[in-house]
Amino acid sequence: MRLTRAAEYAIRCIIYLAKQGRGVLANKNDIAERAEIPPHFLAKIGQDLAKAGLIEIRQGAKGGFVLVKEPRDITLLEVVETMIGEIYLNDCVARPSGCNALSACGVHQVWIRARNQLRDTLRQATFDKLIKKKICIPVSDVKNLTGLNNTRGRDNSPEPVKNLP
Amino acid sequence: MRLTRAAEYAIRCIIYLAKQGRGVLANKNDIAERAEIPPHFLAKIGQDLAKAGLIEIRQGAKGGFVLVKEPRDITLLEVVETMIGEIYLNDCVARPSGCNALSACGVHQVWIRARNQLRDTLRQATFDKLIKKKICIPVSDVKNLTGLNNTRGRDNSPEPVKNLP
DNA sequence: TTTATACAAGACAACAAACATCTTATTTAT
DNA sequence: ATAAATAAGATGTTTGTTGTCTTGTATAAA
Numbered sequence: 001m002r003l004t005r006a007a008e009y010a011i012r013c014i015i016y017l018a019k020q021g022r023g024v025l026a027n028k029n030d031i032a033e034r035a036e037i038p039p040h041f042l043a044k045i046g047q048d049l050a051k052a053g054l055i056e057i058r059q060g061a062k063g064g065f066v067l068v069k070e071p072r073d074i075t076l077l078e079v080v081e082t083m084i085g086e087i088y089l090n091d092c093v094a095r096p097s098g099c100n101a102l103s104a105c106g107v108h109q110v111w112i113r114a115r116n117q118l119r120d121t122l123r124q125a126t127f128d129k130l131i132k133k134k135i136c137i138p139v140s141d142v143k144n145l146t147g148l149n150n151t152r153g154r155d156n157s158p159e160p161v162k163n164l165p
Numbered sequence: 166m167r168l169t170r171a172a173e174y175a176i177r178c179i180i181y182l183a184k185q186g187r188g189v190l191a192n193k194n195d196i197a198e199r200a201e202i203p204p205h206f207l208a209k210i211g212q213d214l215a216k217a218g219l220i221e222i223r224q225g226a227k228g229g230f231v232l233v234k235e236p237r238d239i240t241l242l243e244v245v246e247t248m249i250g251e252i253y254l255n256d257c258v259a260r261p262s263g264c265n266a267l268s269a270c271g272v273h274q275v276w277i278r279a280r281n282q283l284r285d286t287l288r289q290a291t292f293d294k295l296i297k298k299k300i301c302i303p304v305s306d307v308k309n310l311t312g313l314n315n316t317r318g319r320d321n322s323p324e325p326v327k328n329l330p
Numbered sequence: 331t332t333t334a335t336a337c338a339a340g341a342c343a344a345c346a347a348a349c350a351t352c353t354t355a356t357t358t359a360t
Numbered sequence: 361a362t363a364a365a366t367a368a369g370a371t372g373t374t375t376g377t378t379g380t381c382t383t384g385t386a387t388a389a390a
Contacts, residue, residue: 001166003255005349011272028366040351043366059171060358061364076275090168106298110241110290117282125275133271170378193337206379208337225387226335 007083009037014079017129020073027064042086045083052082055066069133077122087122089115172248174202175210182220183236183292192229208247217247236296242287252287254280267312 012035017026028046031061032039051057052073056066081087090111166274182191193211197204211230219239221231246252255276290319 001168001250001252001254003166004347008255008257012246017274026379038350041229044350046262047367057366058358059187059356059366061362061366062359065366074287076272084166087166089166090173092173107241107290109298110286113253114286117286118279119281121279126271127343130271130275133274140344157271192365203379205381208339212338222337223387224337227388228336228386230337255366299369 001089002078003080004084006041006045006048009035009041010049010079010083011076012037013042013045013049013065014054014067014074014127015131017067018074020067022067022070025058025062025064025066031065039115048082049079052078054079054082070128072126072128073122074127076125076127076130077119081123082133087115087119089118166254168245169249171206171210172245174200174206175214175244175248177202178207178210178230179219179232179239179292180216182230182232183239183296185232187232187235188260190229190231196230212243213247219244219245219247221278235293237291237293239291239292240288241290241295242284245287245291252280252284254283257308 013031016031016035017024019135028042029039030044037045045098046055046057049065050057053068058064058066092105092108092111131149143158172328178196181196181200182189185191192262193207196202197207202210211220211222215222218233223229223231230247242252257270257276274295
């Protein structure tokens with residue numbers, strides 16, 4: 001009953017892009033480094049985010065990820081469910097056909113309620129609100145990372161980040 | 166982000182016992198059969214429930230499980246967390262030491278809120294309320310299952326149950 | 331006191347999911 | 361053309377879930 005790492009990484013990736021704003025291209029390795037995501041893993045995560053229409057992937061030299069939607073139109077729920085599928089919390093709710101009492105079951109009703117609350121809370125959290133607050137990723141000077149000739153010229157970055165949500 | 170089967174089984178087990186009432190002994194194999202729990206698995210689950218003080222296990226001939234607490238004093242949260250540990254929903258909340266922004270992080274705050282709501286909802290669901298509703302386990306004629314000489318005399322039971330919460 | 335019944339305790343195994351890496355191919359800017 | 365950058369997916373490692381099995385111990389009843 002815990003969020004997967006892939007989903008936590010996806011959230012950080014979107015935060016990074018949202019900080020830059022919609023339509024701004026970000027180098028994949030820059031994202032990986034700043035958001036502390038294993039680079040190859042980020043590639044896979046990016047593909048899921050692209051399929052869901054959250055980002056666009058530019059191939060080739062000077063390629064990278066671009067946020068497609070406005071941060072205010074992206075919810076935490078959307079990012080999470082893109083990565084882990086629709087949230088159900090328990091099997092009985094996920095596959096009602098396997099449950100003989102269906103919605104009449106008292107336990108079932110509690111789980112339905114819990115699920116709805118959880119999804120509502122995550123849906124209320126839009127990325128425009130999230131990036132206004134202090135956030136786990138230090139992206140204050142994001143834009144000049146992908147600057148002209150600094151393929152590895154980023155070692156004056158702030159101290160490395162630990163694990164973050 | 167899904168409840169484990171062990172926890173779903175534990176809930177069914179407690180419902181079975183709660184229907185009988187506190188202090189009433191139930192044969193383990195009867196519970197396993199009626200609540201559709203693999204018998205050996207129920208043994209392990211029972212041990213966890215006993216350690217948590219929810220049930221008492223009687224060994225030897227005519228042994229079985231006995232509910233220790235009143236159904237009104239047992240919550241769904243208690244049973245669930247006995248089986249899967251305290252609910253955190255994400256790593257960042259579970260191990261704040263690994264997160265550099267701590268409670269100041271906007272994403273963190275959303276998860277804290279979601280977690281509290283979920284736990285509150287599960288805490289409000291006490292088993293006296295749950296067994297008053299229609300429930301997935303058919304336990305109407307529970308008491309005469311463990312009756313005198315019916316070690317295998319239970320084949321007049323209602324049609325078998327599918328998967329339940 | 332012997333026997334059958336029933337649970338304890340924990341080792342073990344099959345399977346699935348999560349987590350991550352690596353390789354080969356393709357796309358694009360210069 | 362060449363180098364940079366991602367695509368796509370095969371593969372590997374680790375962890376967790378979901379059980380089963382074996383050996384031992386406790387208890388009731390003959």
